[in-house]
Amino acid sequence: MKLVSEKRRILVLDKDSRMLSVVDDIMNYGDFDIHIMYDANMVYDTAKQINPDLIILDYLLLDNDCQLICQDFKNDSEMEAIPIIVVTAFKTRKSKADSYKCDALFVKPLDMNVLASRIDYLIAS
Template sequence: MQHTLTNKKILVLDKGSRILSVMDDIMFYRNFDLHLIYDPNAVYDKAKSLKPDLIILDYLLLDEDCELVCRDLKEDKDLANVPVFVVTAYRSKRAIADSYKCDALFLKPLDLDVLASRIDYLMAS
């Protein structure tokens, strides 16, 4: 009998490779099926077709559209339960994280142990 192991799928929106090094580090902890996308206008359609287990968005890439992208993802009945992380270097964004409807907001520099732990927790629930 053949045993097939399905890796968890993570969709990462990162145009300038600002969080790609972080994803490399996370891959050290776990073997995820990583899908990179560079166009913020295509992230919703990619998420619909891929059905990822987690979505990570780079705030700097999205600028003011970050809130809209998160809302689109969370208001879609097929994607509403997919955890969405936003990564930012701006401490002031922590105060408005709730308006994004994201599941977690991480400030750079990232604590990889905390990030990996949070990914495991949200992907398991």
């Protein structure tokens, strides 16, 4: 039996610690169990181990295309239901959100109230 007050797990795939301020802000908006990783090659294994309620991806990943990672998650029958948020500093990427198959795309600087409400909505869905 699961406890109702169980923390929600968020997996963050970051490049060069660029998302740490976002993670700190998220922690102020809710009681989450946040797992930060920097190796895009391990994201699937880690996701299978921790079974996250939400995934946040930094658009600028080292040797991997963020779009391909999103599509791979959404094409995996075990993980397709996990909501994915992509965070980018490039305003031109906003128009391509559909091609990512992500559930939300945010452009920095982030409005933390909007991000927090979207996180709550996606996890509850």
